[in-house]
Amino acid sequence: MNNSLNKMRGARMLGLIASAVLLAGCVAQAPAPVRSGGSAGQATRAADEAAEFHVVQAGDTLMGISRRYNRSTIELAMLNGLTDPNQIKVGQRLRVRPAGAEAPTAATPEGVEIKPIDLSGSMVGP
DSSP states (O other): OHHHHHHHHHHHHHHHHHHHHHHHHHHTOOOOOOOOOHHHHHHHHHHHHHOSEEEOOTTOOHHHHHHHTTOOHHHHHHHTTOSOTTOOOTTOEEEOSOTTOOOOOSOOOTTOOOOOBOTTSOBOOO
């Protein structure tokens, strides 16, 4: 009986310690960086899309980098020969565009054709 009580007390203590560790982790997080929008943000986005390489900064993740450059994490891993996409290092230079590929000139999705239309309803062009 005494052994059962000790086990129950140990389980409670372990639960309290685990809860304290989890709560401490939530409290200790630094706030997320805030980016200003507007033309400065748009200029940065355009510069990012034209970039060929990205130098990993503290806090960067492959997912974040892939979103920043409009690439998939799989594509970035393949471009950089990463066998473990979770193991990028601060200062590491990652290719974010295939060698020799042109920077995107417009934010038009692939396969979408844009044609001007005549207000009378007829299509302009061939």
